Amino acid sequence: MMKKLILFFVLAFLMTLRVGAQQYTSMSGLIHVPSAEMDAEGDARIGVHYLNQHMVPDVFSYEGEKYNTFDHYVSITPFWWIEIGYTCTLLKIDKYKINKLTNKDRYFSFKLNPLREGKWWPAVAVGCNDIADSRSVKDETADGELYFANYYLAATKHVDLSGNEIGVHLSYRHYTKAYNDKWNGVVGGVTFRPEFAKNCRVIAEYTGSDINVGIDCLLLKHLLMQASLQSGKYFSGGICYTVNLF
Amino acid sequence: MRLFKSLILFLAVSLGFSGVLQAQTAEPKRPLDIFMGVDFNYRDIFLTNNRVYDLLIYLTPGAKWNLGNGWMAAGQVLIPVVNNYGDYYKKIRPNMAVISKELYTGQKLFTKVSGGLFGRERYGLDVKSMFLVNDWFAFEAQVGLTGFCSMAVDWDASYPKRVTYLVGGDIYLKQWNTQFRGRVGRFQFADYGAIGECMRHFKHCSVGLYAQYSKDAIQEWNGGFKVVMMIPPYTRKHKKVNFRPASNFRFTYNMEADMYSNKMYTTDPEENEREGWFDRDKMKWGSNTMAPDFKTKE
Numbered sequence: 001m002m003k004k005l006i007l008f009f010v011l012a013f014l015m016t017l018r019v020g021a022q023q024y025t026s027m028s029g030l031i032h033v034p035s036a037e038m039d040a041e042g043d044a045r046i047g048v049h050y051l052n053q054h055m056v057p058d059v060f061s062y063e064g065e066k067y068n069t070f071d072h073y074v075s076i077t078p079f080w081w082i083e084i085g086y087t088c089t090l091l092k093i094d095k096y097k098i099n100k101l102t103n104k105d106r107y108f109s110f111k112l113n114p115l116r117e118g119k120w121w122p123a124v125a126v127g128c129n130d131i132a133d134s135r136s137v138k139d140e141t142a143d144g145e146l147y148f149a150n151y152y153l154a155a156t157k158h159v160d161l162s163g164n165e166i167g168v169h170l171s172y173r174h175y176t177k178a179y180n181d182k183w184n185g186v187v188g189g190v191t192f193r194p195e196f197a198k199n200c201r202v203i204a205e206y207t208g209s210d211i212n213v214g215i216d217c218l219l220l221k222h223l224l225m226q227a228s229l230q231s232g233k234y235f236s237g238g239i240c241y242t243v244n245l246f
Numbered sequence: 247m248r249l250f251k252s253l254i255l256f257l258a259v260s261l262g263f264s265g266v267l268q269a270q271t272a273e274p275k276r277p278l279d280i281f282m283g284v285d286f287n288y289r290d291i292f293l294t295n296n297r298v299y300d301l302l303i304y305l306t307p308g309a310k311w312n313l314g315n316g317w318m319a320a321g322q323v324l325i326p327v328v329n330n331y332g333d334y335y336k337k338i339r340p341n342m343a344v345i346s347k348e349l350y351t352g353q354k355l356f357t358k359v360s361g362g363l364f365g366r367e368r369y370g371l372d373v374k375s376m377f378l379v380n381d382w383f384a385f386e387a388q389v390g391l392t393g394f395c396s397m398a399v400d401w402d403a404s405y406p407k408r409v410t411y412l413v414g415g416d417i418y419l420k421q422w423n424t425q426f427r428g429r430v431g432r433f434q435f436a437d438y439g440a441i442g443e444c445m446r447h448f449k450h451c452s453v454g455l456y457a458q459y460s461k462d463a464i465q466e467w468n469g470g471f472k473v474v475m476m477i478p479p480y481t482r483k484h485k486k487v488n489f490r491p492a493s494n495f496r497f498t499y500n501m502e503a504d505m506y507s508n509k510m511y512t513t514d515p516e517e518n519e520r521e522g523w524f525d526r527d528k529m530k531w532g533s534n535t536m537a538p539d540f541k542t543k544e
Contacts, residue, residue: 042448076453078446079422084455086471086499090298100296106501245448 021216023226023238024049025129025148026073026085027109030189031214031228031236033205035169036125036156038113039077040244045224047240048072051089054210054234057147058179062092062099069101073240075109080116083127085109089147105147122157131176149176150183163195169205182209203228218242273542274486279310283477283492283516285324289331289503300330306341306492308515316348316525322365322515339397341365342515348525354378356524358513365512368434369395370406372513374523378531382419386523388412392434392511410434410510418532423447425454425532427519437462439508443472445519447533450476452520460507468507470499474520476539483543493540494518 022029026045029035032055039045053066060066075085086108090101107130117123128151152173159166170188175181189205199218204211214228214237227237287302308322322342329335346360357375364372370392377385393406414429423446430440438461445454457469474496482490493516517523526534 044451044453078424078453084471098296102296102298104290104298245451245453 021045021224021226021240023047023216023224023240024051024055024071024073024087024236025109026075026087026240027083027111027127027129030169030191030203030205031212031226032183032207032210032230033169033187033189034111034125034127034152034154034171034173035167035189036113036117036123036154037167037169038080038111038123038125039075039083039242041077041080042244042246043077043242044245045073045075045085045240045242047224047238047242049226049238049240050236052230052234052236054230055236056089057177059147059177060091062094067092067101076245081113083109083111083113087129087148105145107146107148117157122155125154125156127152127154146176148180150174150180165191165193165198167191167193183207273484276314277312277484277486277488279312279488279490280307281309281490281492281516282307284495286495286497287331297330301328302326302331302335303328306515308342308492310515316350318344318346318348320344320346320515334398337398342512344513346513348528350528353530356529358523360513363395364392365515365517366434366509367394367396367398368392368511369403372511374513376416376522376524376529376531378529381531382417384416384418384531386412386414386416386429388431388510390511408434408436410436412510416532420535423533423536433460433508434511435462435506435509437507439463441508443519445472447520447536449537450478450480450539452533454519458508460504463502463504463507465502465504468500468502468504470501472499472519473497474518476520480539481541481543492516494520 021027022031022034028037028039049071051069051071053060053068056069060069069090071087071089073085073087075083077083089105091103091105092099092101093103109129111125111127113123113125115124130146130148131151150173152171154169154171156167156169168190172186174184185208187206187208189203192202201216203214210231212228212230213232214226216224216226218224222241222243223239224242225239229235283306285304285306288299290299305325305327306322308320311319313319320342323338324341325338326336340363342363342365344360344362344364346358349357355377357373360372363369370390372390374388375386379385389411391406392408392410394404396402410432412429412431414427417426425445425447428442432438439459441456441458443454443456445452452474454472456472459467474494476494477491482488496518520533522532526538
């Protein structure tokens with residue numbers, strides 16, 4: 001029985017495709033840092049993610065204390081050059097005096113890929129998360145929530161080393177809210193995809209304030225899981241179902 | 247008894263002895279499809295309860311009887327299985343009972359006339375039309391004369407005096423199976439508005455973004471995304487009576503949680519943005535030019 005179970009997991013491990021994600025936003029990327037990698041044309045995702053309190057903006061607090069939360073999301077890559085995601089993060093709000101994760105913050109994410117990776121040059125992408133809400137669109141003086149609002153320019157280059165793949169990712173990003181300033185500026189990371197497990201990716205990244213490590217893994221062709229430790233200590237992780245619609 | 251026999255005779259004659267003819271052909275000429283789908287709704291009212299979302303989920307059993315020559319009789323019932331929305335939605339009730347006729351003028355002009363109880367609690371008459379200008383552009387229009395009709399609490403109805411209409415255009419880019427659609431008009435709650443959407447059609451799924459303006463809504467501008475998934479099995483047997491899942495599951499997200507603006511009743515229990523208004527075997531345009539979602543098992 002045990003042998004069969006191990007065989008099942010080994011086969012599941014090997015019967016997989018390559019994919020990676022800045023998964024809590026539903027988009028391709030690293031952990032907290034965006035990259036210029038794109039999902040394949042037609043890829044769609046639906047999933048949930050556990051977010052440690054250190055992973056979310058500092059305004060995520062209830063009665064003065066930060067809290068851990070979850071988000072859920074969907075995304076689609078309708079064409080090779082664009083990814084679109086929708087994320088809903090659960091909140092507690094002080095003024096309503098409900099100490100449960102029943103309120104939500106919703107935002108869209110977009111990523112455009114004007115330059116695909118070539119032999120001698122990197123892929124380049126521009127993107128944004130949570131860049132506008134309905135209140136700020138209608139009234140420029142209104143201060144919308146926009147907790148995750150940021151935009152970025154990213155470049156990614158992969159190098160093959162004897163079948164192992166190393167990815168180097170560099171981004172410049174800017175958060176619009178002052179309480180997220182710590183994540184502004186030049187950020188980036190390195191990924192490693194070993195030859196013997198092409199469906200897995202080891203990630204190390206610098207977010208502007210923290211160094212995070214993590215791993216993501218695509219199992220059974222459709223289940224993408226990511227686990228990460230922020231500053232090497234605080235766990236965040238999630239799972240999504242991914243499918244190519246072609 | 248004599249009346250009953252006369253009725254049977256009338257039906258048999260009017261249907262052209264379909265049952266007899268049926269047994270002699272591989273493709274039944276007047277098949278009856280009985281199907282079951284799901285209507286999924288959710289809303290976010292966190293202040294009034296401790297739930298993350300309120301859910302309203304209906305099972306939607308229905309039937310379509312293809313009477314030949316473009317005639318179709320269809321019906322559908324709503325069976326609530328999860329209801330956090332309130333007592334108004336708790337009853338099992340009919341949602342649709344429609345007779346429709348599709349008319350084709352050459353390969354360019356397609357028209358569908360429907361009468362009966364429509365979806366979204368309307369009843370009356372409805373005419374839809376589509377004119378194919380070329381392979382990538384088409385005009386469309388819809389006009390209806392309807393009243394309110396609901397059996398959610400008791401029988402409640404109004405005279406069918408409301409005129410609704412839509413006019414619009416469709417652009418279909420075959421290379422990418424991508425469709426742009428724009429519509430303006432007067433919708434079922436007598437509100438005036440416009441909708442623009444872009445949808446990419448994949449193998450068994452269509453995904454799109456839309457934006458809308460409603461002159462009468464509290465939040466005039468709205469938008470979101472739509473997903474239409476065709477439900478397996480994708481190979482069907484064609485018998486005289488077919489039992490199957492509903493052809494599709496559709497989902498629409500709108501940012502402003504507006505349940506009333508730019509809504510239009512439905513006249514087909516399986517109506518969706520992917521398949522459009524007309525029989526795909528007759529109108530070879532748009533996503534109908536893709537490989538069919540459902541194939542017939544020999």
